[in-house]
Amino acid sequence: MSLRTVSREALVGSITLGVVFIVGYVFGKKKSSRMSLSKSHGEGKENPLLQYVLNHSMREHPVLKNLRLRTLEDSWSIMMVSCEQSQFMVNLAKLIKTKKALEIGVYTGYNTLNIALSLPDDGVVVACDVSEEYTNIGKPFWKEAGVEQKIDLRIQPALKTLGTTTSLLLTRLEHLTLSSSMQTKLTMTATLKSLCSC
Numbered sequence: 269m270s271l272r273t274v275s276r277e278a279l280v281g282s283i284t285l286g287v288v289f290i291v292g293y294v295f296g297k298k299k300s301s302r303m304s305l306s307k308s309h310g311e312g313k314e315n316p317l318l319q320y321v322l323n324h325s326m327r328e329h330p331v332l333k334n335l336r337l338r339t340l341e342d343s344w345s346i347m348m349v350s351c352e353q354s355q356f357m358v359n360l361a362k363l364i365k366t367k368k369a370l371e372i373g374v375y376t377g378y379n380t381l382n383i384a385l386s387l388p389d390d391g392v393v394v395a396c397d398v399s400e401e402y403t404n405i406g407k408p409f410w411k412e413a414g415v416e417q418k419i420d421l422r423i424q425p426a427l428k429t430l431g432t433t434t435s436l437l438l439t440r441l442e443h444l445t446l447s448s449s450m451q452t453k454l455t456m457t458a459t460l461k462s463l464c465s466c
């Protein structure tokens with residue numbers, strides 16, 4: 269069947285369908301990638317399970333929430349940890365009664381602030397980042413939450429900081445030996461050794 273024998277209407281219809289399909293495909297792809305971004309950083313509106321988790325398990329400090337909202341205004345907000353992930357990690361830190369923590373990659377400091385809020389008064393989180401531009405966004409929030417004295421910010425490549433903080437972390441490992449299993453100590457020591465030999 270040659271092109272000439274196809275009716276004009278059929279041809280126009282096919283072309284229209286093709287255009288609609290392509291536009292739908294491209295638009296749908298863009299929308300779904302936007303949705304996957306909003307999953308961890310927005311209110312989880314498009315995901316009922318996440319919505320449930322956010323509605324029923326989140327206990328976000330008001331200053332943390334303000335920092336999250338401020339960070340969402342930044343064009344690189346995709347880098348921010350999701351609030352539910354951060355809460356989970358901080359719950360684990362509380363379980364082992366962490367006093368000294370290490371944050372590698374601070375960005376605007378959402379996770380750093382969350383950890384600092386969970387530490388006792390004499391606790392410290394060594395926060396490593398190379399960017400003052402990003403960390404300066406978080407600093408006023410750390411101050412407002414009253415925990416800036418617990419955040420030891422080091423602006424330099426994390427590997428450099430790790431070299432000077434290893435002894436600090438090993439002190440913590442000694443404490444873990446008393447309160448936790450030898451297995452935990454061995455795993456953490458191995459992790460530290462591999463980090464420090466990079």
Ligand SMILES: C[S@@+](CC[C@H](N)C(=O)[O-])C[C@H]1O[C@@H](n2cnc3c(N)ncnc32)[C@H](O)[C@@H]1O
Nearest residue numbers: 347348349373374375378379397398399425426
């Ligand atoms: C994914 S973001 C961290 C997110 C952050 N933990 C939060 O709570 O939202 C990664 C960060 O790592 C930092 N970074 C990149 N290279 C680094 C390096 N060599 N040493 C330390 N930080 C680095 C970047 O500047 C960026 O702020």
